[in-house]
Amino acid sequence: MCGIVGVLGRHEVAPLILESLKRLEYRGYDSAGIATVNAGVLDRRRAVGKLVNLSDLLVHQPLPGKAGIGHTRWATHGEPNVKNAHPHRSGPVAVVHNGIIENFRALREALALEGIGHETDTDTETIALLTRHHLDRGMTPAEAVAATLARLDGAFALAFLFDGEEDLMIGARKGSPLAVGWGEGEMFLGSDAIALAPMTDRITYLEEGDWVVITRAGAEFHDLAGNRVNRPVARIRLDQTRVDKAGHKHFMAKEIAEQPSVLGAVTAFHLLPDGTDLALPAEVDFTTADRITLVACGTGHYATQVAKYWFEQLAGIPVEIDIASEFRYRQPVLSDRGVAIFVSQSGETADTLAALRHVSGKVARTIGVVNVPTSSIARETDVALPILAGPEISVASTKGFTAQLLVLLLLALKAGQDRGRLPPAMMAQHLATLKTLPGLVARALDREADIEALAQKLAETRDALFLGRGVMFPLALEAALKLKEISYIHAEGYASGELKHGPIALIDKVMPVIVLAPRDALYDKTVSNMQEVMARQGRVILVSDRAGLDEAGPVWAQLQMPSVPDLLAPIVYAIPAQLLAYHAALARGTDVDQPRNLAKSVTVE
Numbered sequence: 001m002c003g004i005v006g007v008l009g010r011h012e013v014a015p016l017i018l019e020s021l022k023r024l025e026y027r028g029y030d031s032a033g034i035a036t037v038n039a040g041v042l043d044r045r046r047a048v049g050k051l052v053n054l055s056d057l058l059v060h061q062p063l064p065g066k067a068g069i070g071h072t073r074w075a076t077h078g079e080p081n082v083k084n085a086h087p088h089r090s091g092p093v094a095v096v097h098n099g100i101i102e103n104f105r106a107l108r109e110a111l112a113l114e115g116i117g118h119e120t121d122t123d124t125e126t127i128a129l130l131t132r133h134h135l136d137r138g139m140t141p142a143e144a145v146a147a148t149l150a151r152l153d154g155a156f157a158l159a160f161l162f163d164g165e166e167d168l169m170i171g172a173r174k175g176s177p178l179a180v181g182w183g184e185g186e187m188f189l190g191s192d193a194i195a196l197a198p199m200t201d202r203i204t205y206l207e208e209g210d211w212v213v214i215t216r217a218g219a220e221f222h223d224l225a226g227n228r229v230n231r232p233v234a235r236i237r238l239d240q241t242r243v244d245k246a247g248h249k250h251f252m253a254k255e256i257a258e259q260p261s262v263l264g265a266v267t268a269f270h271l272l273p274d275g276t277d278l279a280l281p282a283e284v285d286f287t288t289a290d291r292i293t294l295v296a297c298g299t300g301h302y303a304t305q306v307a308k309y310w311f312e313q314l315a316g317i318p319v320e321i322d323i324a325s326e327f328r329y330r331q332p333v334l335s336d337r338g339v340a341i342f343v344s345q346s347g348e349t350a351d352t353l354a355a356l357r358h359v360s361g362k363v364a365r366t367i368g369v370v371n372v373p374t375s376s377i378a379r380e381t382d383v384a385l386p387i388l389a390g391p392e393i394s395v396a397s398t399k400g401f402t403a404q405l406l407v408l409l410l411l412a413l414k415a416g417q418d419r420g421r422l423p424p425a426m427m428a429q430h431l432a433t434l435k436t437l438p439g440l441v442a443r444a445l446d447r448e449a450d451i452e453a454l455a456q457k458l459a460e461t462r463d464a465l466f467l468g469r470g471v472m473f474p475l476a477l478e479a480a481l482k483l484k485e486i487s488y489i490h491a492e493g494y495a496s497g498e499l500k501h502g503p504i505a506l507i508d509k510v511m512p513v514i515v516l517a518p519r520d521a522l523y524d525k526t527v528s529n530m531q532e533v534m535a536r537q538g539r540v541i542l543v544s545d546r547a548g549l550d551e552a553g554p555v556w557a558q559l560q561m562p563s564v565p566d567l568l569a570p571i572v573y574a575i576p577a578q579l580l581a582y583h584a585a586l587a588r589g590t591d592v593d594q595p596r597n598l599a600k601s602v603t604v605e
């Protein structure tokens with residue numbers, strides 16, 4: 001959701017900023033831009049669309065300078081055109097912004113009364129206009145920025161650059177992440193450690209409300225109240241910031257293929273070394289919990305939907321789930337004995353973060369299930385459990401989803417243990433089952449050629465329906481989301497028993513209906529629903545194990561999965577969902593890693 005970067009360098013900075021923006025492009029790719037100060041003069045280049053367009057522009061119109069800021073945009077206010085592209089500039093100040101300024105209209109009106117007009121459709125330009133206004137009144141750049149920040153409502157990570165100031169950059173953070181990078185005679189700013197990784201592994205994360213004045217000699221941090229504060233420098237692990245495709249055609253393909261090793265790493269980390277018990281932090285304790293609330297967005301929400309079944313079955317505890325953007329607006333009833341779990345790959349999703357802040361102090365404990373250990377959700381929850389997926393660059397989440405599922409399963413097992421519902425022998429059996437997971441996922445991945453063939457059939461369709469029952473229902477929803485977001489085929493997921501209450505009207509001879517039905521306790525019911533589709537000449541693609549396929553008889557197409565223990569089925573069946581979407585998107589020639597209109601890390605509400 002917009003990436004920002006800033007460099008006070010020893011050499012020309014435009015190539016460095018471009019490289020950083022490439023690593024941030026997963027956050028948005030509607031437009032990109034860079035501003036530098038060279039020989040005291042502020043200048044900028046901006047281009048619509050992907051970063052490559054800005055790169056091309058810079059070949060013809062180079063941008064010299066050793067101080068610069070850059071931006072890759074996911075449009076919120078104003079269509080993606082050059083005028084609305086960042087950096088925004090007003091006179092001597094240029095600014096890049098990630099977030100939304102909620103009171104920008106009121107600010108614009110106030111500025112207009114003073115004869116200061118706007119030129120773009122963006123909220124961000126208001127920040128540049130206000131800062132210029134303060135500079136015009138004789139303030140220093142730092143004073144002008146502080147005065148501007150005091151007037152902004154909403155969420156922002158900002159980087160400012162000033163005409164005539166080649167050794168000055170100012171950053172600010174409220175609601176959107178921002179990090180300072182420390183070099184040798186060079187300083188950096190960036191939305192995340194991934195952006196800064198090629199330049200430094202020494203990072204300071206700004207706290208909520210902080211702003212920072214940066215020169216090549218160092219950084220001066222200020223808190224919300226304007227007090228000088230010290231913030232610690234952390235060393236980041238460079239293996240956590242690698243963003244190459246490792247020989248795969250797309251990040252998505254690489255991330256799908258990584259799942260066996262990611263899942264192995266999750267169990268290795270969260271279980272004792274001999275695998276005989278869970279090794280979760282002491283704060284993860286459900287002994288006195290009277291309910292569990294699970295909150296997330298998108299794919300993370302579908303992971304929580306699966307987890308609801310697990311917590312109820314394994315721990316017998318009431319579970320409430322909600323999408324984060326709805327949660328706090330319905331006045332959820334919270335209990336001071338409740339445990340609230342927030343699931344987020346990025347750890348920065350604005351809706352999820354807002355939901356977390358909403359429950360803070362109102363429940364016994366908050367738990368984060370996150371991929372980025374330094375993220376806001378990781379830092380603001382009482383205890384954060386890493387999903388250890390490594391950087392997920394493809395906009396569509398894959399390894400993040402299965403790793404979230406596995407950590408949620410471990411939490412459900414812990415809840416069962418804490419509440420005396422899982423005697424040691426049963427627990428030992430479940431833990432032994434977990435060890436088979438990477439192998440089962442690898443076997444599901446081995447079906448790729450068959451899945452690719454099915455995806456060719458799917459690629460020709462306009463609509464598709466995914467059906468599942470029990471834990472396979474959220475998988476149907478996730479499969480539909482994956483397909484629509486990267487192939488742009490309209491897809492819906494339904495609980496298979498719900499079909500007859502309306503959606504069955506959609507069944508015809510054209511639309512594929514993909515049925516996810518491992519041979520489990522609910523198989524017979526799901527297959528009955530599948531028969532209802534076939535009786536209406538629907539085109540069924542059945543995804544099941546050998547026993548399930550044999551029992552079901554002839555269908556339009558089928559896909560064989562390994563036979564899996566019930567507990568692991570939702571994780572293993574994520575693989576065909578992901579690969580079907582991936583190959584359908586390839587067949588349709590869409591942009592797999594950067595689908596239209598989307599961005600990873602959604603830091604606006």
Ligand code: F6R
Pocket residue numbers: 297298299300301343344345346347348349352395396397398481482485601602
């Ligand atoms: C879909 C997808 C999104 C994210 C959602 C939440 O493939 O990736 O639906 O799951 O935007 O993001 P996080 O998990 O970062 O909070």
